[in-house]
Amino acid sequence: MKVIPIVALTLGLLATAAGATEPTWRALPARAPEPASNPSTPAKVELGKMLFFDPRFSETGTVSCASCHNVMEGGDDHRPVSIGVHGQKGGRSAPTVWNAAFLSAQFWDGRAATLEDQAKGPVVNPVEMGMKDLPAAMDRIRRIDGYRPHFTDAFGAGDVVTIENAAKALAAYERTLITPGSAYDRYAAGEHSALSPKQLSGLRAFASVGCAACHQGPNFSGPELPGGTPFLMKFPTFTSSPYVASYNLAADQGRFESTGRDADRHLWRVPTLRNLVYTAPYMHNGSVKTLPDAVRVMASAQLNRTLSDAEVTDIVAFLEALTGPFPDQMMPRLPPTPGDLLL
Amino acid sequence: MKVIPIVALTLGLLATAAGATEPTWRALPARAPEPASNPSTPAKVELGKMLFFDPRFSETGTVSCASCHNVMEGGDDHRPVSIGVHGQKGGRSAPTVWNAAFLSAQFWDGRAATLEDQAKGPVVNPVEMGMKDLPAAMDRIRRIDGYRPHFTDAFGAGDVVTIENAAKALAAYERTLITPGSAYDRYAAGEHSALSPKQLSGLRAFASVGCAACHQGPNFSGPELPGGTPFLMKFPTFTSSPYVASYNLAADQGRFESTGRDADRHLWRVPTLRNLVYTAPYMHNGSVKTLPDAVRVMASAQLNRTLSDAEVTDIVAFLEALTGPFPDQMMPRLPPTPGDLLL
Numbered sequence: 001m002k003v004i005p006i007v008a009l010t011l012g013l014l015a016t017a018a019g020a021t022e023p024t025w026r027a028l029p030a031r032a033p034e035p036a037s038n039p040s041t042p043a044k045v046e047l048g049k050m051l052f053f054d055p056r057f058s059e060t061g062t063v064s065c066a067s068c069h070n071v072m073e074g075g076d077d078h079r080p081v082s083i084g085v086h087g088q089k090g091g092r093s094a095p096t097v098w099n100a101a102f103l104s105a106q107f108w109d110g111r112a113a114t115l116e117d118q119a120k121g122p123v124v125n126p127v128e129m130g131m132k133d134l135p136a137a138m139d140r141i142r143r144i145d146g147y148r149p150h151f152t153d154a155f156g157a158g159d160v161v162t163i164e165n166a167a168k169a170l171a172a173y174e175r176t177l178i179t180p181g182s183a184y185d186r187y188a189a190g191e192h193s194a195l196s197p198k199q200l201s202g203l204r205a206f207a208s209v210g211c212a213a214c215h216q217g218p219n220f221s222g223p224e225l226p227g228g229t230p231f232l233m234k235f236p237t238f239t240s241s242p243y244v245a246s247y248n249l250a251a252d253q254g255r256f257e258s259t260g261r262d263a264d265r266h267l268w269r270v271p272t273l274r275n276l277v278y279t280a281p282y283m284h285n286g287s288v289k290t291l292p293d294a295v296r297v298m299a300s301a302q303l304n305r306t307l308s309d310a311e312v313t314d315i316v317a318f319l320e321a322l323t324g325p326f327p328d329q330m331m332p333r334l335p336p337t338p339g340d341l342l343l
Numbered sequence: 344m345k346v347i348p349i350v351a352l353t354l355g356l357l358a359t360a361a362g363a364t365e366p367t368w369r370a371l372p373a374r375a376p377e378p379a380s381n382p383s384t385p386a387k388v389e390l391g392k393m394l395f396f397d398p399r400f401s402e403t404g405t406v407s408c409a410s411c412h413n414v415m416e417g418g419d420d421h422r423p424v425s426i427g428v429h430g431q432k433g434g435r436s437a438p439t440v441w442n443a444a445f446l447s448a449q450f451w452d453g454r455a456a457t458l459e460d461q462a463k464g465p466v467v468n469p470v471e472m473g474m475k476d477l478p479a480a481m482d483r484i485r486r487i488d489g490y491r492p493h494f495t496d497a498f499g500a501g502d503v504v505t506i507e508n509a510a511k512a513l514a515a516y517e518r519t520l521i522t523p524g525s526a527y528d529r530y531a532a533g534e535h536s537a538l539s540p541k542q543l544s545g546l547r548a549f550a551s552v553g554c555a556a557c558h559q560g561p562n563f564s565g566p567e568l569p570g571g572t573p574f575l576m577k578f579p580t581f582t583s584s585p586y587v588a589s590y591n592l593a594a595d596q597g598r599f600e601s602t603g604r605d606a607d608r609h610l611w612r613v614p615t616l617r618n619l620v621y622t623a624p625y626m627h628n629g630s631v632k633t634l635p636d637a638v639r640v641m642a643s644a645q646l647n648r649t650l651s652d653a654e655v656t657d658i659v660a661f662l663e664a665l666t667g668p669f670p671d672q673m674m675p676r677l678p679p680t681p682g683d684l685l686l
Contacts, residue, residue, distance in 0.1 A: 053415055062426045067405065071674070072396055078680035083405045087430035280682030289682030331414070331672045337421035339623030339632030 023207055026218040027185040028274075032101030032175040035227065038116060040172045043153040048173025050150065050332040051166055057123060057140040059130035060085045061342040065122065065170070069097040071177060071329065074278025080286025084122075085130035092252065093286035096279050098326075099272050101175040102219040103230075108284050109255035110230025110269035115171035120163060134163045141166065146335020176327065179274060183321040188218075195321055202318025205311050210303045220273035220322065232267040235284075236301035243297045247287040254284070274322045291316050366550055369561040370528040371617075375444030375518040378570065381459060383515045386496040391516025393493065393675040394509055400483040401472035403428045404685040408465065408513070412440040414520060414672065417621025423629030428473035435595065436629035439622050441669075442615050444518040445562040446573075451627050452598040453573025453612035458514035463506065477506045484509065489678020519670065522617060526664040531561075538664055545661025548654050553646045563616035563665065575610040578627075579644035586640045590630040597627070617665045634659050 034040050051057075052071075055064040068082040068090075069075050075096035082090040092108050100106060106118035122128040123137045131137040141147050142161050151160045154169055184203075186194035195203065206212055214233050217223055222231030232255065236244045244250050255264035268284060281287065282294040292312050299305040307315070377383050394400075395414075398407040411425040411433075412418050418439035425433040435451050443449060449461035465471040466480045474480040484490050485504050494503045497512055527546075529537035538546065549555055557576050560566055565574030575598065579587045587593050598607035611627060624630065625637040635655050642648040650658070 055413075056421060060426055060430075061420070061422050062410065070398075070677070073677040074679060077404070078399060079404050079685050083403055085430070087403075087428070278679040280680055281686065282682070289686065291682075326676060329674045331674055333669060334413070334416040336417060336621040337623055339625065339634075342422050343624065343632065 023212045023216055025184075025188040025203070027188040028099070028102070028178065028180040028182075028218045030180050032099075032178050033227075034172075034175060035114065035116075038168045038171060040175055041154065043150070044155075044169045044172040045176055046173075046332065047147075047150045047154045048169035048171070049329075050147075050334055051141075051170050052173055053332055054334055056144065056334075056337060056341060057129065057131060057137040058085055059132075063129050065097075065119075068094040068122075068128070071097060071326075074098065074275055075100075075177065076279050078280065080281055082128070084125070084128040088127040088130075090125075090127055092284050093281070095271060096275060097174055097177055099178050099219055099221075099274050101178055103221055103269070103272070104225040104227055105230030105269060108268055108271075109258055109264075110232060111255070111258045113228030115174050116164075116167040119167040119170040119174075138163050138166065140341065143338055143341055144335050145338075150335075179324050179326060181325050182274070182323055184318075185218075187321070196317065198314055198317045199321045200318075202314035202316065202321075205314050206318050209299060209305060209307065209311065209315070211298070211315070214270045214302070215273050222270045230269045233270050233302075234266050235268045236266070238301055238304045241297075241300040241304070243300050247283065247297060248285060249283065249287070249297075249301060252284060273319055275324065276319050277323045291319060295319075366555045366559055368527075368531040368546070370531040371442070371445070371521065371523040371525075371561045373523050375442075375521050376570075377515075377518060378457065378459075381511045381514060383518055384497065386493070387498075387512045387515040388519055389516075389675065390490075390493045390497045391512035391514065392672075393490075393677055394484075394513050395516055396675050397677055399487065399677075399680060399684060400466060400474060400480040401428055402474055406472050408440075408462075411437040411465075411471070414440060414669075417441065417618055418443075418520065419622050421623065423624055425471070427468070427471040431470040431473075433468075433470055435627050436624070438614060439618060440517060440520055441621075442521050442562055442564075442617050444521055446564055446612070446615070447568040447570055448573030448612060451611055451614075452601055452607075453575060454598070454601045456571030458517050459507075459510040462510040462513040462517075481506050481509065483684065486681055486684055487678050488681075493678075522667050522669060524668050525617070525666055527661075528561075530664070539660065541657055541660045542664045543661075545657035545659065545664075548657050549661050552642060552648060552650065552654065552658070554641065554658070557613045557645070558616050565613045573612045576613050576645075577609050578611045579609070581644055581647045584640075584643040584647070586643050590626065590640060591628060592626065592630070592640075592644060595627060616662055618667065619662050620666045634662060638662075 052065040055062050055067065058064065063084055068077045070077055075098035076094040080093055082094045084090060095108060101115060106112040106115060107121070112118035112121060120134060123131050124133055138161065148161060151165060155165045183194045183199070214222060225231055235254065236249050239250060250266065253265050255267040256262070276291055280291065281289045282291070283297070288294045288297055295312050295315050296307060299307045395408040398405050398410065401407065406428055411420045413420055418441035419437040423436055425437045427433060438451060444458060449455040449458060450464070455461035455464060463477060466474050467476055481504065491504060494508060498508045526537045526542070557565060568574055578597065579592050582593060593609065596608050598610040599605070619634055623634065624632045626640070631637045631640055638655050638658050639650060642650045
């Protein structure tokens, strides 16, 4: 995985220093990008949805991807940090799975290059799904006979019930979890009345204050970088912000925690701002409860700005225009369990 | 709640003693019965589905009705006993919610008269959803603003966000969780080719061995008794069965545990046999892993019979004919969470 933290950081600061030139407002594409190695098919998407909702390949049989990424709501779990097997708490707030397909790298620190890679992480994280290793997880899936025809439909004959194919199916499903068509997207597509006057004020404030320097592009998660290249920023940038202490924003050193490289201290992948209405509480540690407070914290810690109440409410109104619409989804049908799977 | 354990028990034993006269095979009705006090409406069903899938009124925000009653699979949770908040284990195996609407009383011991009453139990069970009390659970729902219009749609204007209405909505949703149209139902409706010769042998064995004495009626859970009157049987009846010790079947004293009445020792509500393919492991303690073993255990402990392998495989083939079809379901959309709901 190539990383370009220095370039990205410079880009962000330059844009801010230049007074945040008016960005080009672009709508979210109707389809997420797919890697050539994993073209989406309906069979793959359906299998991926089954796996996404299946708690049986967590150690206790109680935690699925959907447990912490609830796609019936905001694609996260409305908790500061998630709870995995045996009541254990995670270290960071679950990021939303909605529109993750538009990110150039996954996890809060961008350590997974693709959705396919990301899918294998939580299964074997001891405080998340808690499986001993990936072969043990696949053994669970193989012992559920009813999965085999779905793998065959998606990947053909032969030895196809593999972790690589399970990850491909999950990624294909996640590429359907996108929300083009929000009020903002309709505005960006030329429907000028789609945003209220207050939301338009918010859009202008979002740009002029400097939010758009990092939260740019149709997904508000940065420029379109090559797959596997995370768009990283330092957070907090202004450590003198009073919020850094009050919300404990610097305790977790971000990408450094997984790479151990000094240059990665406090670097984080810039998250999407879509569907924030649904993803409280905010920040990597889930410490900020409301959207207005999240706006104040970011302005202070990243831009050294104290916003007026009017700026905050306008920006929040704009962020609310980045909500949904969420696609209708049928529930998957999961195949039956052999009685000794979880004893 | 009226109970008629003695009558029921006698009825069961008489039928067995008489050599199990050929039962009338009846198909499951296309609709579940509804109490006059809670007629189903689409708005009520939709609200009930939202509540059923919402983990936010468990203490930790991680356990919903669907966690232990997974309607994407068998309506239970494929574990011997369930895991609730803080990793705590329950005392009995989660019964399936599929076709619970056809039972005359709820829970393994029939202690809840209606689906409406049952719905209030797990929310405040300390090892299940763990809320302090029902008002605390309703406070959670009231603080999720987006629920109010759904309660209004279902129950009209005024102070309608109440526990009674939440329970009514949940019950209305559960009355849609039924599986008429199985191979057996088509057979019972006159389509004689719907069962294979082996399944027909199994049907005859099911009757002649005596299973149908208790597992009678279209839901295979006993006669149609007035709502609130559980169809109770003693289990195990033949305590000399070697399975009683090997599967620890007599440790839990059933209805006695909730009533404290001597007459209720080892009385259990007769469960449905529909969708057993999906509900392993079996028995109130989830101790029996496979369906053939469950058939052997029941024949031994309830009828003092040791079945031949051919009888077992035939009866299992018949039980497999009681599977599905499961209705297609759209996922509900849950309203967003205020950021301080679960801190």
